[in-house]
Amino acid sequence: MSSVGATDQLATPPVGPAPLVAEAEQGRWWDVWRAISRNKKALVGVLLLLAFVVLAIFPGQIAPEDPTAQIYDPALGPSWHHLLGTTGRGEDVFSQLVWGTRLSLVIALAVGALATVLSVLIGVSAAYLGGIADGILSLITDVILVLPIFPLIIVIAAYRKNSGLFTLIVVLGALGWSYGARQLRSQTLSLRTRDFLESARVRGERKFYVILFEILPTMTSLIVATFLGAALYAVLTAAGLQFIGLGDPNSQSWGTMLYWAQNGEALFAGMPLWAIAPGVCIALLGASFALLNYAFDEISSPALRVRKVERSRIPYRLPPPAGPEPGPGAEQPVLKVEDLTVAYATDDDPVVAVDHVDLELARGEFLAIVGESGCGKSTLLYAIARLLGSPLPGEIVNGRVLFQGKDLVLLEERELRRVRWRDLSVVMQSAMNALNPVLTVAEQMRDACRAHSNMSKREIEDRSREVLRLVSIDPIHLHSYPHQLSGGMRQRAMIAMALLFTPDLVIMDEPTSALDVVAQRSLMVQIKELQERLGFAVIFVTHDMSLVRHFSDRLLVMYAGQIAELSETRELFDRPLHPYSHGLLEAFPSLRGPKVRLLGIPGSPPDLANLPAGCRFAPRCPRVERRCTEGEVPLYSVNGSLVRCVLQEDRR
Amino acid sequence: MRFVLRRLGFFVVTLWAAVTANFLIPRLMPGNPALALMARYRGHINPQSLHAIEIAFGVNKHQSVLSSYFSYLGNVFRGRFGVSLTFFPDPVTKNVLQALPWTLALVGVTTILAFLLGTLIGLLAAWRRGGVLDSILPPLFVITSAFPYFWLAMLAIWLFAIKYHWLPQSGGYDFTTTVGWTWTFFWDAVKHSILPALTILVTSIGGWILTMRNNTITVLTEDYVRMARAKGLGPWRVMWTYAGRNAILPNLTGFAMSLGFVVSGAILVEFVFNYPGVGWMFLQSVEQQDYALMQGLFLMIVVAVLTAILAADAATALLDPRTRDLR
Numbered sequence: 001m002s003s004v005g006a007t008d009q010l011a012t013p014p015v016g017p018a019p020l021v022a023e024a025e026q027g028r029w030w031d032v033w034r035a036i037s038r039n040k041k042a043l044v045g046v047l048l049l050l051a052f053v054v055l056a057i058f059p060g061q062i063a064p065e066d067p068t069a070q071i072y073d074p075a076l077g078p079s080w081h082h083l084l085g086t087t088g089r090g091e092d093v094f095s096q097l098v099w100g101t102r103l104s105l106v107i108a109l110a111v112g113a114l115a116t117v118l119s120v121l122i123g124v125s126a127a128y129l130g131g132i133a134d135g136i137l138s139l140i141t142d143v144i145l146v147l148p149i150f151p152l153i154i155v156i157a158a159y160r161k162n163s164g165l166f167t168l169i170v171v172l173g174a175l176g177w178s179y180g181a182r183q184l185r186s187q188t189l190s191l192r193t194r195d196f197l198e199s200a201r202v203r204g205e206r207k208f209y210v211i212l213f214e215i216l217p218t219m220t221s222l223i224v225a226t227f228l229g230a231a232l233y234a235v236l237t238a239a240g241l242q243f244i245g246l247g248d249p250n251s252q253s254w255g256t257m258l259y260w261a262q263n264g265e266a267l268f269a270g271m272p273l274w275a276i277a278p279g280v281c282i283a284l285l286g287a288s289f290a291l292l293n294y295a296f297d298e299i300s301s302p303a304l305r306v307r308k309v310e311r312s313r314i315p316y317r318l319p320p321p322a323g324p325e326p327g328p329g330a331e332q333p334v335l336k337v338e339d340l341t342v343a344y345a346t347d348d349d350p351v352v353a354v355d356h357v358d359l360e361l362a363r364g365e366f367l368a369i370v371g372e373s374g375c376g377k378s379t380l381l382y383a384i385a386r387l388l389g390s391p392l393p394g395e396i397v398n399g400r401v402l403f404q405g406k407d408l409v410l411l412e413e414r415e416l417r418r419v420r421w422r423d424l425s426v427v428m429q430s431a432m433n434a435l436n437p438v439l440t441v442a443e444q445m446r447d448a449c450r451a452h453s454n455m456s457k458r459e460i461e462d463r464s465r466e467v468l469r470l471v472s473i474d475p476i477h478l479h480s481y482p483h484q485l486s487g488g489m490r491q492r493a494m495i496a497m498a499l500l501f502t503p504d505l506v507i508m509d510e511p512t513s514a515l516d517v518v519a520q521r522s523l524m525v526q527i528k529e530l531q532e533r534l535g536f537a538v539i540f541v542t543h544d545m546s547l548v549r550h551f552s553d554r555l556l557v558m559y560a561g562q563i564a565e566l567s568e569t570r571e572l573f574d575r576p577l578h579p580y581s582h583g584l585l586e587a588f589p590s591l592r593g594p595k596v597r598l599l600g601i602p603g604s605p606p607d608l609a610n611l612p613a614g615c616r617f618a619p620r621c622p623r624v625e626r627r628c629t630e631g632e633v634p635l636y637s638v639n640g641s642l643v644r645c646v647l648q649e650d651r652r
Numbered sequence: 653m654r655f656v657l658r659r660l661g662f663f664v665v666t667l668w669a670a671v672t673a674n675f676l677i678p679r680l681m682p683g684n685p686a687l688a689l690m691a692r693y694r695g696h697i698n699p700q701s702l703h704a705i706e707i708a709f710g711v712n713k714h715q716s717v718l719s720s721y722f723s724y725l726g727n728v729f730r731g732r733f734g735v736s737l738t739f740f741p742d743p744v745t746k747n748v749l750q751a752l753p754w755t756l757a758l759v760g761v762t763t764i765l766a767f768l769l770g771t772l773i774g775l776l777a778a779w780r781r782g783g784v785l786d787s788i789l790p791p792l793f794v795i796t797s798a799f800p801y802f803w804l805a806m807l808a809i810w811l812f813a814i815k816y817h818w819l820p821q822s823g824g825y826d827f828t829t830t831v832g833w834t835w836t837f838f839w840d841a842v843k844h845s846i847l848p849a850l851t852i853l854v855t856s857i858g859g860w861i862l863t864m865r866n867n868t869i870t871v872l873t874e875d876y877v878r879m880a881r882a883k884g885l886g887p888w889r890v891m892w893t894y895a896g897r898n899a900i901l902p903n904l905t906g907f908a909m910s911l912g913f914v915v916s917g918a919i920l921v922e923f924v925f926n927y928p929g930v931g932w933m934f935l936q937s938v939e940q941q942d943y944a945l946m947q948g949l950f951l952m953i954v955v956a957v958l959t960a961i962l963a964a965d966a967a968t969a970l971l972d973p974r975t976r977d978l979r
Contacts, residue, residue, distance in 0.1 A: 041791060143666045145909055146961055150916030151934065151953050152673065158938045158946060159681045179909065232798060233913075239800050240920055244935055258803065262924075267810045275810070279803035286798030294794045297866070387878055413887075420884030433875040438897050438972055447893070448883045481973040497883075 035299045038347075042295030048288035055101040063098035067091060067252055084277050087260065096257055097277055103253040104285060107169060107238045112231035114173030116180060119226050123184030124211055138185065145178040150237060157246040168247070172234050180226030187222055191215060221300040228293040235286045254278035334504050334537045335361040335384070340399035342376075342383045351608045353379045353394055355561040361505070366531060366538045368552035368569070370545050370584065372605050376561040377541045378509055384408070384539070385426055385507050386416055403505070422452045425498035427508040434494055435482035441468075441493050442478045448500055467496040470530060488519045495527065499534065506531075508540045512547065524551055545584055549573060557581045560606055560616040567641035577643040579621050615646065623647065655975040659965040663958050670954040674947050675724050679717075703734075733948035738940045744948035747933065752952065754824050755929035758845050759918040762852045763960075766914075767907055769853075770860025774903075775896050777861065778868030790865060793858030801917030805851045805924040812847060820844050822926040848925045856914045863906045867899040874898070897971060904968045908961040915957055930956075 036042040055062060072086045079085070084093035126137035153171055160167070216223070241247050242255025249256060261274035337359035343350040354376045361367055369377045379394050384401050386408050388394040401408040404423060408416065428434035436444055445464040449455050455463065465475040471492040482490055491511060498506050508527075512520040528551045531538055542548055548555070548569070555572045557565040557580060565578040576582040583601035603620040606612055612619050614629035621628065627646050636648040727733070733744035777785040813821030820843060825831065829840045871877065872895055880894040919931030926932060930949055937945040969975050 041794070139662075139665065142662065143669050146666055146912060146957065147670060147673075148912040148915050148953050148957050150912070151919065151950050152670075154934070154938055155674070155946065155950055156677055156681075158941070158943070159678050182909075236798070236800055237916070240802060240916070243800075243802055243920070244923060244938075246938075258806075262806070267806065267814055272807075272810045275803070275806045279800065279806070282803065283795070283799045286800075287795045290794045290798040291791075294790070294862070382878075385882060387882055389878070417884040417886070420882060422884070426879065426882040428875050428879060430875065434879045436876040436880070436894055436898070437974060438901075439893065440973075447885055447889060451883065451885050451889070481977075483974050484977065 036295065039295045039299060041291045042299070045288045045291035045295060048284055049292070052101055052105055052285055052288070055098055056105045059095075059099045059102060063092070063095040065092040065095035067095040067099040078273065084273055085271070087264070087274060089260075089264075093257075093273065093277060096252065097254070097281060099252045100254045100257060100278065101281070101285075103165070103251060104235060104238065104255075104282070107165070107172070108231040108235045108285065108289070110169045111172045111176060111234035111238075112227045114169065115176040115230035115234075116223060116227040118173065118177035119180030119184055119230075120216070120223060122177065123181035124188050124215060126181070127185045127188035128211060128215070134185075138182075141178045141181045141185070144175060145182065149175045150240065153237065153241065154244075154246065157241060164248075165251075168238065168241070172237060173230075176230050176233050176237075179229060183222060184219065184226065187219055188215060191218060221296055225293055225296050228289045228296070232286050232289040232293070235282060235289065239282045254282050332363075333360045334363045334365075334403070335359070335539075336400075336402040337384060338400045338402070340380070340383060340401060341397050342379050342388065342394045343397045344394040346609065348609065353561050353608060354383060356399070357563055359556070359563075359566075361537050361539065363504070364531070364535045364537055365554070366528070366540065366552045367554050367556060368540045368542060368548035369556045369558060370542055370548070371558035371564075372543060374605050374608075375558045376608075377543075377558045379561075380558070381507055381509055381539060381541050385424065386411075387426065417451070421448055421498075421503065422501045423503050424505045424507070425501070425503045427495055427498050427506060427511045429510045430514050435490060437482055440479050440481050441485075441497075445478075445497055445500060448497065452501065463500060464496075467499050468493065470499060471496045471526065488515055488523070491515060491523065492526075495523075495530075499530065502534050503536055505537045505539070508538060510542050511540075513542070513544075520547065524548075527551070557584065560611065561608060562616065562644060563635060563642060564617065564645075565641065565643045567643075571641060577638060577641055577648060578617075578645050579623050579647075580617050583620075583622075615644075655969050656965070659962060663962055666958055667954065670951060671725065671728050672721075674728075674950060675721055678943070728951070733951075734944035736937075736945040737942045738937065738945060744945050747945055748930070748948050748952050751928060751930045751933045751949070754927065755918075755922070755931065755956075757841075758848055758922070758927060758929060759852065759915065759931075760956075760960075762849045763856065763911070763914055763918075766853050766857040767860050770857040771864045771900060771903055773857075774861040774864025775868050775891065775899065778865045778872065778899075779891050779895065781869070786865070789861060793861050796855060797858040797862070799855055800920075801851060801855050802920035802924050804855055805848065805921045808847050808851050809924070819847050821847075824928040844927075848921050848927055851921050852914070852918055855917060859910060860903065860907075864899060864903050867902050868895055871895050871899040901968060901972050904964045904971075908964045911957050911960055915953060919953075 036046060068091065070089045070091055072082065072092065074086060074089060077085050082092050082094065084097065086092055087096070122137055122141065126134045126141070129137075153175065156171060238247070238253075239255035239258070242251075242253050243258045243262065245259050247253065247256055247259075249259065255278070257278040258275060261271075261278070264271075264274065267275065337357060340354060340357045340359075341352060342354035343352045357380055359367075369380065371377050379388070382388050383394065383396055386396075386401075388396070396409050399409065403419065406415075406419070408419070411419070435441070439447075442461070442464055445467075446460050449460045449463065461478075464478055468475050468478060473489055473492050473496065477485060477489065477493070482493075485493065491514070495511065511527075512523050515523065524547060527538070540548060540552060545555075552569045555565075555567060555569045556563060557572070557578060559580050565572065565576070565581045567577070572581060573585065576585055580601070587601065601620055606616055606619070612629070614631055615621070615624075615633045618624045618628040625646070633644050633646055635642045635644050638648050731745050733748075736742055736744050736747050739747055773785065773789065777783070777789055780786055809821045812818045820826065824844050825837060825840045826844075829837050831837060876898075877890065877894050880890045885894075915931075919934060921927070922929045922931035923935045930952055934946060934949040934953070937943075937949060
């Protein structure tokens, strides 16, 4: 969470993707264990693995028979004395199974460790060194990755029959590191330019130190995954080698049991247990690694888990507030949001991200929504457009969104599709990601047209050219792919796409934030011009108040999921009523005004899961009083503005 | 174009690495098995077969290591792998070409089928998050992906061939039918391939399902998918052209990377079923110490895997315009 500080750092918005590494990944072992015990797959995996570890350490206690003693009648069926019968050579199958655990587990863990160390060494150094070293190491990695390892190991083993356990582990480890190395390399590359590494480099720390203490800890989950993957591969490959007789035929292992089962024609001799029992063990040990690996994937990338909001667990502390005064304009509003509440699920209680918001938008009006990141402005926007879902999780749990007389919240997806784009279109934050990279601009315009009209191919082409001209893009770019356009052009192309049907309402989520300041201004001017010419209403989300100063009619300041202030833009800039609005204004330098010290707001927005009592802004407010923390603060209507601040109580 | 050329270059480099490994491994082993073998055979077999072994190993007492390496490279390049000892005096190439169609038909078709089917199921599972497919399949296939191929093959033989006699338990065809382009033979070959094919399908499909599901879940969080929904496109259009077309790209890379694993499993499946393909013959040659044949088959396997990877690359280039503009 960034705070609005007394610097001009916020005037140029941060550009670039959000951090890839979840904070949970940097957690301690205790957190890892907590996450494992909550995940069923991980729990099963851990228990299976522990069971095998116990078998491997205490085989003598669990299976009292000597696994190599050929002293019983051959080919006995299961009985109390021989739980799984005896082999064709008169050995106890159960004892062989128990004693065989040790070798499989040793191979799995040793190869896993060796391959992981090699993966880390090669993957991380390739990424960190860069240049020719990276080129060579990556090529070697890729070659080993695609070479069929198993036949290669067979070739090696064919020349060196009955080589020992040590050779097997070394060969498996030396050939099994490439997948992990590839992953670790790309992860390291994505970390390389990260701030904390830059600062380590500036501090003059040694490369070795940086890798060991700065890079590796952030990749714990990937390293664990590499180990588990290599262990699984080792279990299966070693079993395969033993099965075809390339291991030591006198060693105690599951693969060797299968070798004897195959040679003793277990299946034809009517003794399928000889083959089934060791196979089940291999599969279970393999499954324990595979399950753990999969669970780790789920734990480190939360997107893979499904969560649903349990409505009963949403903490409603507010009674629905009295409806606000009707907005200016006698016309029927184009959009009316009533009491809209959005919550998203977490591991604990659901968190309310948009808290009982009421809003009206007149035809052709330009409304800007501002606030710090995490204040709920984007969530509100996508709730209105019914586009919540990852990566912006959340569910509408209360309220109405009236658009063209219909409640969008209640519409079926099919009916909703009819409204979308024809009447309500969306322009997203980064056109780099919002345009489908594998389709041309023309194709992406075409499918929108096809979905909502019977336009002919010719008409679609003409209309597409027309809207491109509207945003000053030469129509020769119509058949380009997104990656062939510049950032500014992509953004314009997206706006052009939003205007294909001249909708009543265009929702814009920071559409200029990826552009430089000059391009931002010119795009704003163009948006405003188009809006006035075509008459659509706009909801414009931004964290840069100065950007909308001359373009928006009204300004909605959001704080911690609630409306803090809703006023006419000029009114709010001249006389901000909420101390938060005041602070936001002071955080931005005025271009023409007299030189003033930028004050900003100390601290950062509250954690939505852990809100302060009373006014949510109180902990950061310079004008905080005792009554601020005494109860929820309602919205006060003051001279046509709405303000959530007790200071306005007296002025109503 | 640049992309395809680069991948072709990679193909050549990897092939070269495999050939060199073939040349080096017998020499780097303690006791130099190549020379030991030559010594063992000298005087026991005729000069012709001795020459065959010389070609297979690139061993010639009168040459330096480097020049024998180049003459070995030259022989491999001209398709001269020497003479098989097991099928003496047939050249290795003839044996390899005999086994190849069986493997292509069994492993090739099954792998492509598993990939396509797995990708489709993975896409559907991710599309209906929390649905039946999505809640049952992932944990199930995580477990089956840990099954050894050969073990499942044994179970299949025991259950379907020995216990119930539904399908033949080994071989590529019945020895009583004559080999040729007849319906009887074709049908017989199909019947023999069902069990091994199902074994490979069941064990390999899980991997594709899981990776495609996870790729799709990642892609579904992308802005362009949300944009497609905002545009009011039909669900099929969003699923195929927005989610699917983008999610399959990393899956194609994954295909290239895990093909070696599938092929390894397939070799053992052929072995268990006595299926007359490359894998079975490869393991036979290992058992018979027919090193010339073994080396030739190993290179054949490498070439097959690399060709499949090249095909995956071509598909990537076809589906992803960004790779076509790569400089």
